Amino acid sequence: MNRIENLTLIDGNFSEVEAREILIPIFSSKINFHKIKNWSSQERYGEDDEIAQKRIPKLKNEIEKLQKILSEAKAKNKRLLVSSQINISLIDN
Template sequence: MQACTMTEIDIETLNLIEGDFSVEEAREVLTNIFLTKIHFHQMKNFSSQERFGKQDETAVRRIPELKKQLEKLSYIVAEAKSKHKKLTISSEITLSLMDE
């Protein structure tokens, strides 16, 4: 892919994760992603409370959603481990420009 300016991008897809992983590798990679996102929203909410005296609505909504997905991940990892299976992970990020 050639370098481009933001005015040239309409929609772009980035490949984040692609491959087969042991149970422990999958657990580590995916848990770190979810925990990073949870931490991001916790800090965003904290910042909003400190700066504006109110919670960040998006962060407050996303934190429990992400925690629920993390629980689901734990279940899937445990299932794969009990069946002596690997996990195939494919994750893309789609970026598009939008007006502010």
């Protein structure tokens, strides 16, 4: 596959509550994935997974930014236009 496949994950206009219900679980799931990956590395090899250790704080920071945006939307009684695409291509190992 030399091409990039684009998948639309989110594309819509949401209330603060709806956006919270959609977006927080996505970030939380990614954090959980990296926590499990790190735990697995610790159990198998006795050391942290470097990628997981770097991604977890970055994802937590993104949740903090998201919380601020959601709070602002709620305070200003605004809706949120959210779009998210996933780009996939095959690469060599």
